[in-house]
Amino acid sequence: MYIIIASMIGHVDADCFYVSAERVRYPHLKGMPVGVLGNHGACVIAKSYEMKQAGVPTGGAIWEAVPVCPDAVFVKRDFRWYEILSRKMLAEVQRVSPQVEFYSIDESFFRAVDVRLSAAERLQRAMLDRVGVPVSIGIAPTKTLAKLISDSSKPFGCGVIDDEAARLEILRDRPVTDITGIAKRSARRLSEQGITTCEQFANADRAKIRWLLTKRGEDLWWELNGHSVLPVQTKRPEHKFISRGGSIGRASNDVARVRGFVVRNVERLVEALNHYQLCCDQLILSLLFRDAPERSGRRSLLGSTADFERLVCAALEMMPEVWSPRHASVHYMHVIAGSLWAAGNRQMGLFDDDLYQSNHDRFDAIASVKSQINSRVGRFALRMGSTLPLKDVYADPANEYDICDVHGKMCF
Amino acid sequence: MCKGISILKARLKQELFDQYELAHRITTRGEATQQELHFMYPGASPIELPVIQDGQLVIMEWGNRNNKESKLPKTGWCRLESLQAGKWRWLSPEKVVIPADFGLEKSVWFQIHEGMEGVVVHDEHERPHVYMLTTAASVYYQNMTQHDRMPVLVGQEI
Numbered sequence: 001m002y003i004i005i006a007s008m009i010g011h012v013d014a015d016c017f018y019v020s021a022e023r024v025r026y027p028h029l030k031g032m033p034v035g036v037l038g039n040h041g042a043c044v045i046a047k048s049y050e051m052k053q054a055g056v057p058t059g060g061a062i063w064e065a066v067p068v069c070p071d072a073v074f075v076k077r078d079f080r081w082y083e084i085l086s087r088k089m090l091a092e093v094q095r096v097s098p099q100v101e102f103y104s105i106d107e108s109f110f111r112a113v114d115v116r117l118s119a120a121e122r123l124q125r126a127m128l129d130r131v132g133v134p135v136s137i138g139i140a141p142t143k144t145l146a147k148l149i150s151d152s153s154k155p156f157g158c159g160v161i162d163d164e165a166a167r168l169e170i171l172r173d174r175p176v177t178d179i180t181g182i183a184k185r186s187a188r189r190l191s192e193q194g195i196t197t198c199e200q201f202a203n204a205d206r207a208k209i210r211w212l213l214t215k216r217g218e219d220l221w222w223e224l225n226g227h228s229v230l231p232v233q234t235k236r237p238e239h240k241f242i243s244r245g246g247s248i249g250r251a252s253n254d255v256a257r258v259r260g261f262v263v264r265n266v267e268r269l270v271e272a273l274n275h276y277q278l279c280c281d282q283l284i285l286s287l288l289f290r291d292a293p294e295r296s297g298r299r300s301l302l303g304s305t306a307d308f309e310r311l312v313c314a315a316l317e318m319m320p321e322v323w324s325p326r327h328a329s330v331h332y333m334h335v336i337a338g339s340l341w342a343a344g345n346r347q348m349g350l351f352d353d354d355l356y357q358s359n360h361d362r363f364d365a366i367a368s369v370k371s372q373i374n375s376r377v378g379r380f381a382l383r384m385g386s387t388l389p390l391k392d393v394y395a396d397p398a399n400e401y402d403i404c405d406v407h408g409k410m411c412f
Numbered sequence: 413m414c415k416g417i418s419i420l421k422a423r424l425k426q427e428l429f430d431q432y433e434l435a436h437r438i439t440t441r442g443e444a445t446q447q448e449l450h451f452m453y454p455g456a457s458p459i460e461l462p463v464i465q466d467g468q469l470v471i472m473e474w475g476n477r478n479n480k481e482s483k484l485p486k487t488g489w490c491r492l493e494s495l496q497a498g499k500w501r502w503l504s505p506e507k508v509v510i511p512a513d514f515g516l517e518k519s520v521w522f523q524i525h526e527g528m529e530g531v532v533v534h535d536e537h538e539r540p541h542v543y544m545l546t547t548a549a550s551v552y553y554q555n556m557t558q559h560d561r562m563p564v565l566v567g568q569e570i
Contacts, residue, residue: 028420031444041552050442066519071441075523076570392551
């Protein structure tokens with residue numbers, strides 16, 4: 001297989017990023033088993049290598065982690081701080097490359113100018129010295145191979161795939177689930193065809209992979225075989241959907257509380273739509289239950305909008321039909337805006353008239369006052385009364401800023 | 413609540429180790445380079461806590477667990493609500509800071525940035541005792557420790 005070394009891609013991935021970020025400001029945490037807790041204080045969303053070594057899984061509950069690792073120290077997450085370090089990391093990568101993709105809060109891809117291992121090690125050292133965060137770096141002809149080599153070099157390693165032997169070596173005996181984009185469902189489909197390793201995936205018939213996993217799978221096939229088809233993107237592609245939601249903490253079948261979360265998530269969704277200067281034609285409400293299958297509803301909005309009033313009415317109208325059976329306890333939800341348009345290219349509704357325009361102006365004026373007050377006093381200081389049952393959520397300033405509030409990155 | 417604290421050894425002056433015989437409290441967590449001192453209630457006798465009083469770090473007895481004849485409350489904690497209601501006024505409590513780097517409740521060690529608030533009162537022999545101030549736990553703290561009371565943290569919200 002021919003590899004074009006002149007066009008190599010680098011992948012920088014922070015080692016246990018949230019823990020490393022905490023260690024930047026609290027250096028005494030170095031060497032300790034540390035777990036970072038999520039939005040409700042119950043779930044371990046990140047762990048140090050010391051904690052991993054003890055056998056604590058990511059995403060598990062704190063009460064399951066403690067008996068496994070009794071010495072562990074638990075830290076409350078702070079996404080504002082993680083974003084500060086994330087942007088500093090991005091700036092470091094931009095010093096060595098003119099083309100950098102802000103992939104996620106702790107990962108970036110870059111067009112590698114110097115493809116030697118020593119260059120990767122220099123960047124790694126600079127990152128540690130200037131930002132304080134240990135990273136692993138992979139350089140390869142494609143994004144998928146670069147990510148595989150950086151993942152396999154963790155912690156604090158560097159690797160370069162610059163010839164056929166190195167490419168084959170990284171694929172050998174590696175499960176297909178190590179490839180970003182191959183999750184459980186895809187892995188099951190591949191497994192049914194006897195494809196369980198990256199090597200088998202790369203050696204499989206291209207048309208078969210496309211048949212099994214569509215174009216997305218075929219792209220990965222090309223990438224694993226050393227042909228770059230996924231470009232380094234310096235600008236985020238336009239959103240197809242914008243979603244806000246997540247866990248609501250302890251599962252609840254209290255209507256006022258669930259309604260409060262729906263309204264809170266619509267307020268956050270409207271903020272995001274305004275940030276990206278978008279409006280939507282559709283709204284989807286999805287509820288996940290502790291004791292019943294997930295259900296979703298969809299509403300067409302009769303004209304594009306980013307008006308809070310119209311979106312919240314649509315979401316609340318869907319709530320009773322989505323929440324079935326009624327006794328089920330909600331523990332997760334998503335409010336998703338679909339069919340997005342640039343706010344300036346808003347599609348008018350058939351029934352938009354003067355009354356609509358006057359209502360729109362009124363909503364706009366209210367939204368403007370709300371936004372001005374919140375920008376001075378604090379996010380969510382002025383909010384819908386329906387969120388009053390969520391006193392505990394709003395009492396915690398850490399809930400004012402979430403991972404999805406870190407704008408500009410390619411993925412969650 | 414918070415039934416134990418840990419403080420980094422580096423925060424304590426060497427003379428305190430001799431004065432209060434603290435050597436037995438020293439421990440190391442994982443592969444950390446920094447040693448810690450653990451103070452538990454109940455724990456290694458005597459039951460003590462570090463306290464910052466008049467700008468100096470000193471070691472004091474934590475509450476009153478063992479002296480049944482003393483008039484002092486037989487606990488290690490003081491509810492903020494009780495303090496504000498004046499129920500401790502007869503003891504002339506003085507607010508202090510209990511410096512700590514980690515707290516312990518129901519086997520969960522959690523990070524503390526600076527420390528927590530406490531009150532110092534004196535017994536019949538004018539010996540100082542420190543009580544840790546507690547307040548209703550935030551939902552986050554409750555989820556984390558399964559306890560409905562939490563220490564009053566200095567400049568930190570959990």
